Amino acid sequence: MIRRPAPALLALLALAPALALGACGGGKDRPKADLAASKITTIGVNSYLWRASLDTLSFMPLLQTDSNGGVIVTDWYINPSAPTERVKVTVTILDQDLRADGLRVAALREVNQNGQWVAAPVKAATVQKLEDAILTRARDLRRASLAG
Structure with missing residues (x-):
């Protein structure tokens, strides 16, 4: 079993270079630090991808969430307009960086x-659309945090 460092330690280590350079001086024209960097987080995965995943799947009941491991599992969801069909989604966040390949949806x-409930194929476009929606929301969240 791989042990991850405590989230507080990761956040402190991520801030250490910025704190050390902060005493070096600089004027008003110095570029603003990217305080929304993905490494500055109190959870084990990218916080934008995590929040965006929760937002995107908010219409479905959640069965399990693990912010340190980056896993969200929904319970079965039955769309009222298609009562003979149900869907279950698992989102896995694979990285601490906001990257398209840092996310897997199944x-x-x-x-x-x-x-009787019988397994049926899922259209590949469905999974791709979910991934795109999560990534778009994550980028929007990051942009909003940089603007504020």
């Missing part, structure tokens, strides 16, 4: 046939 789909 979905399971079942259809009701004569009172």
